[in-house]
Each structure stands twice: as C-alpha cells, then as structure tokens.
Amino acid sequence: MSQTNDSQTDPMAVYLPATPWTRVTEARWPIVAIAILALLANAFYQVPGVVCGAVVIGLTGMIAYLPRKARTRKLQAVKQRRLRRMWPGTGMKLTVDALPNPCFVADGRGITRYVNEAASKFYGAVKPGDPLSFSLRAPSLLEAFDRVCVEGRPAQITWTEKVPTEAWFEAHLAPIYMPGQAEQGGGGAAPDFVLVVIQNQTEQRRLERMRTDFVANASHELRTPLASLTGFIETLQGPAKDDTDARNRFLAIMLEQSGRMRRLIDDILSLSRIELKAHVQPAEKTDLVEIVRHSADALAPLARELGLEVHTESPDTPVMIRGDRDELIQVTENLLENALKYGSQGKRVDLVVKRQETGGKHWCLQVRDYGEGIPAEHLPRLTERFYRVDVASSRAMKGTGLGLAIVKHILTRHRARIEVASELGKGATFSVVFAGELPHQESDIELALSVPLPAQAE
Structure with missing residues (x-):
C-alpha cells in the first residue's frame, strides 16, 4: 500500500520487485562494509566472533528491509536524467510551438529532438533523431552550435545563402539545462539541449x-x-x-x-x-495561355501602329503553371513590346506556348521577331540594369534600360529560366521555360546563348 501511495506522489519513481534476495543485492556494499568492520573489531579489539557475526546479521537485515523509497528514487534519478537529456518534455515542446520563427531543439550531440511547425514548413520534412546538419547546412551555424555545447553560453550568428536566391539569416542559439542538474551552465557542464531559433532577415x-x-x-x-x-x-x-x-x-x-x-x-x-x-516563390496557379492572349490583345494597337502582325500559337486547353498572373503578364508584355519595337523590320512577331523540346514536363513561352537581331557580344549583358545595345535607338523607343532586368527578377522569383537565341539579320528569340504542375527544379535564372536560330518559319 505504501508503494502505491509513493508512486502516486512521485510519478518519476519506478519500483523494483521486493524479493529478499533483491533487497540484499541492493544493500551489498553496506553489508560488505559492516563485515569488514566486524573482522577488524575481532582482530584488534578481541571482540568475540559470535558477537561480530550477530551484529553483521542484524545490521544486514535492517539495511535490506529499510523503506525502499529513497533508494529507489536514487536508482531511478540517473535513468530519468538520461531520459530528459534524450527527449524534451511537453512544456518545452509547447513553448517552441508557440514561437513564430523556425525553431530546432537538439541535444548536446547535435541530434535533432524536436522542431516546430514553422521549421517543418521552411525546411521540409525534418525527422527527430536525424543530425541537425541534415537540415541546417550553414558551416558557421554548426560551428556556433559546437561552441554553445562546449562553453555553455548563448551565441548569435548571421549568414548568407545564394541558392535558390540570395537570402540572409540570423540564428540565436541558447543552452537549456534541465532542473536538478548540478551545474546550471557553469563549470564546463554540457547543456541538456540547445535551442536554435532562426530569423529570416531577407526582407x-x-x-x-x-x-x-x-x-x-x-x-x-x-x-x-x-x-x-x-x-x-x-x-x-x-x-x-x-x-x-x-x-x-x-x-x-x-x-x-x-x-x-x-x-x-x-x-x-x-x-x-x-x-x-x-525569395518568395508564388503559390497560386495561373493559365499561361490566357496570359499570352491577354498580352497580345493589349499590345495590338502598338503592333498596328508599327505595321506588324502578332501571330499567337498555343494549346486549346489551359496550361496551368505556378506563378503570379500580374507579374507574368508584365514579363510577356515586356518581351512582346521589345520584339515589336526592335524587330519592326521583320513585319511579324510570333508568340508561342509549347512543350519544351527536351523533357516534356516543362512549358515554354517563346517570343520571336524577324528583325535585325542582336550581336553576340551583347547577349551576356542584356539583363543588366540600364544596359542598352543601341542607346540612341533605345531612347527613341522610349526605353528605360530596365525592362529585361525586371523580367530577370520576376523569373528568378518564379524559378524559371530565360534563353536567348539571336543571329544578325534573322531576328532574336526569347524563350521562357516554366515547369508545369511539378515543383521547379531550377535554382536560379539562367541566360543561355545559342547561335544560330532555328530555321525561319515560312
């Protein structure tokens, strides 16, 4: 009955079977000490062996049958401390879940023990039990984690990531010591856990x-x-x-x-x-075919003014891609307007939506003119700010030199890529490659240069 009451008041205690041999085994060291004292008393003080044996037997029985509550707690303290060091408690988990920033709780060995919802969304599927380096690969962050484990003091670091886009992060690392540990953060004591809180400072x-x-x-x-x-x-x-x-x-x-x-x-x-x-990829989906038709209609007056025809070619069914509709319209109109202004000698501009020739999972938006073309030495710098192939022509067309720079940054956000092909006297083709319903695999915008152009359509 006493064991039941003790277990209710102390839920952390786990009692061992109460057999006589078990109790004698638990008290083996006090019994050995008493026996040694009895032998010394018999040898030096001439105490009769019968008396010494009686004392040993009596003290052995008293020790073996003492209330087991204190001894059991002592035995279980080590087990419970190890358990606490392995996994955080419910209170710690609730606290970490309440924080809006991505948070990781790891033990002193660098093993992830808990992550909150914000960390799971930002870093994908994070499994408790995996090393922290599986999710956080910044070398400076892992070095700071090691310092916190060794020194037991908080740390704060910042770092930059270049892929998929340039982003800045700040991390706060703090050691956590569980109640009952002898040295709370001092004297070289290793922390039970380390809390890693990450702030995205890109914006x-x-x-x-x-x-x-x-x-x-x-x-x-x-x-x-x-x-x-x-x-x-x-x-x-x-x-x-x-x-x-x-x-x-x-x-x-x-x-x-x-x-x-x-x-x-x-x-x-x-x-x-x-x-x-x-750095924020759009989540909504939009119809690329509808965007192309909208852009062609919007720039039809400019095409008539310049004496050009816009030929559109697209599938009969919608082509759904992940992207911001207004920004993609801005990309399409910018490329089409450039083709109309700078390719007016060709009398025609093609606006096409089609499957990419290599790898049928991607969609390609292609804008092609049949004008003078772009010299090869200018192709690598087309998307630079305020870069103009012909300054006088650009200003005459009321260009600002920022159009293709805007296109580049929009496509960077959409994880798309732009390919430019041109040959003097045969015009230029700007191709924007999107993924369909699948996740984008491109890490950044790429400017692919190829010469010559495909055979001109009759």
Whole structure:
C-alpha cells in the first residue's frame, strides 16, 4: 500500500520487485562494509566472533528491509536524467510551438529532438533523431552550435545563402539545462539541449538595398532629363521669353523629358518591389495561355501602329503553371513590346506556348521577331540594369534600360529560366521555360546563348 501511495506522489519513481534476495543485492556494499568492520573489531579489539557475526546479521537485515523509497528514487534519478537529456518534455515542446520563427531543439550531440511547425514548413520534412546538419547546412551555424555545447553560453550568428536566391539569416542559439542538474551552465557542464531559433532577415536586407539602389539609380539616370528640363526653363525665362515658336518647341521637349523621368521612376520602383519578394516563390496557379492572349490583345494597337502582325500559337486547353498572373503578364508584355519595337523590320512577331523540346514536363513561352537581331557580344549583358545595345535607338523607343532586368527578377522569383537565341539579320528569340504542375527544379535564372536560330518559319 505504501508503494502505491509513493508512486502516486512521485510519478518519476519506478519500483523494483521486493524479493529478499533483491533487497540484499541492493544493500551489498553496506553489508560488505559492516563485515569488514566486524573482522577488524575481532582482530584488534578481541571482540568475540559470535558477537561480530550477530551484529553483521542484524545490521544486514535492517539495511535490506529499510523503506525502499529513497533508494529507489536514487536508482531511478540517473535513468530519468538520461531520459530528459534524450527527449524534451511537453512544456518545452509547447513553448517552441508557440514561437513564430523556425525553431530546432537538439541535444548536446547535435541530434535533432524536436522542431516546430514553422521549421517543418521552411525546411521540409525534418525527422527527430536525424543530425541537425541534415537540415541546417550553414558551416558557421554548426560551428556556433559546437561552441554553445562546449562553453555553455548563448551565441548569435548571421549568414548568407545564394541558392535558390540570395537570402540572409540570423540564428540565436541558447543552452537549456534541465532542473536538478548540478551545474546550471557553469563549470564546463554540457547543456541538456540547445535551442536554435532562426530569423529570416531577407526582407529587411532587401529593403535596405532597395533604398540604396533607388538613390543610386535615380541620381544617375534622372540627372540627364532633369538637366534638360532646367536648361529649357532657363531659356524660356531668358532669351526665348517672347519667342512663341521656341516656347512651343521647348515645351514639347520638356513634356517628353518629364515622361521619360516618370517612366524611369515607375520602372525603378517596380524593380525594387520585385526584388523585395524575390525569395518568395508564388503559390497560386495561373493559365499561361490566357496570359499570352491577354498580352497580345493589349499590345495590338502598338503592333498596328508599327505595321506588324502578332501571330499567337498555343494549346486549346489551359496550361496551368505556378506563378503570379500580374507579374507574368508584365514579363510577356515586356518581351512582346521589345520584339515589336526592335524587330519592326521583320513585319511579324510570333508568340508561342509549347512543350519544351527536351523533357516534356516543362512549358515554354517563346517570343520571336524577324528583325535585325542582336550581336553576340551583347547577349551576356542584356539583363543588366540600364544596359542598352543601341542607346540612341533605345531612347527613341522610349526605353528605360530596365525592362529585361525586371523580367530577370520576376523569373528568378518564379524559378524559371530565360534563353536567348539571336543571329544578325534573322531576328532574336526569347524563350521562357516554366515547369508545369511539378515543383521547379531550377535554382536560379539562367541566360543561355545559342547561335544560330532555328530555321525561319515560312
């Protein structure tokens, strides 16, 4: 009955079978000590052997049949401490689950013991019992983990990852000592667990870069149109103050320059917004065929103005891909507009949605013109900011030099790739390759250059 009450008050205790031999076995060391004392008493103090034997038997019986509660707790303390060091308790798990950031609980050997839901979503299927390095592969983070285990002090580190997109992370590592451990974080005691909390700082870093880039780009690209506006205003206020013809001509130029400034600001802001979320892949699905038809209809007036025809070719059924509809429309319209403006000599532009020739699981959006083409030396730099193959032609077409840079960053976010093929006198083809319903495998945007083009369609 006493054992039942003890187990209720102390659920951590587990009692051994209460046989006489078991109790004598548990008390073997006190019995041995008593026997040695009895032999010494008999040898040096001439105590009769019968008396010594009686004392040994009596003390042995008392020790063997003492209440087992204290001894059992002592025996189970080591087992329970080992158990606590192996797996975190329910309270710790509930606390970790309440945190919004990805969290890992690992033991001193670097074995993952628990992960919260945020970590499972961000890092995929994480199995407790696997080494922490299976999920967190940053060398600096693993080195910090080892330091925390050795020194028993918290640590904080930051690191950068380049794949699939550039991202910044910060990790806080803290040792956890369970109640009852002799040395709580001091004297070289190894922690029972280490809590690893990870913060994704990509958005904050991109915001800082966006501010810096905006100031640099705005100060560089807006200087020319602003200087033109200032010069014309000063001229109208001075020598051309009463010249009606000059005033009308200057006002038209000023309107054009102000429009150029507006387009530059719009493109810079658009590029900054896209870069801000480049590390977040879209989750929604959209129809690539509908996007192509929408873009062709939207740019039909420009095609008629330039005397070109837009030929579309796509499957009769929807082509569902993972992507943001508005951003993909921006990509399609940008590529189609460039083909219309810079390939006007060919009198035709093809806009095609088809299966990729190699590996039938991917879809390809292809925009092809039959104009002058792009020299091979310019192909590697087409997606750079403010890079223009022909500065005069680009400005005449009201280009800002940011169109293909925007396309590159949108496709980076969609884990797609762009391929460019061109040959002088035969036009250029821009191909964007998407995955269908399957996860994207490309780690980043790729600019593939191939010459010559496929045979021209009749």
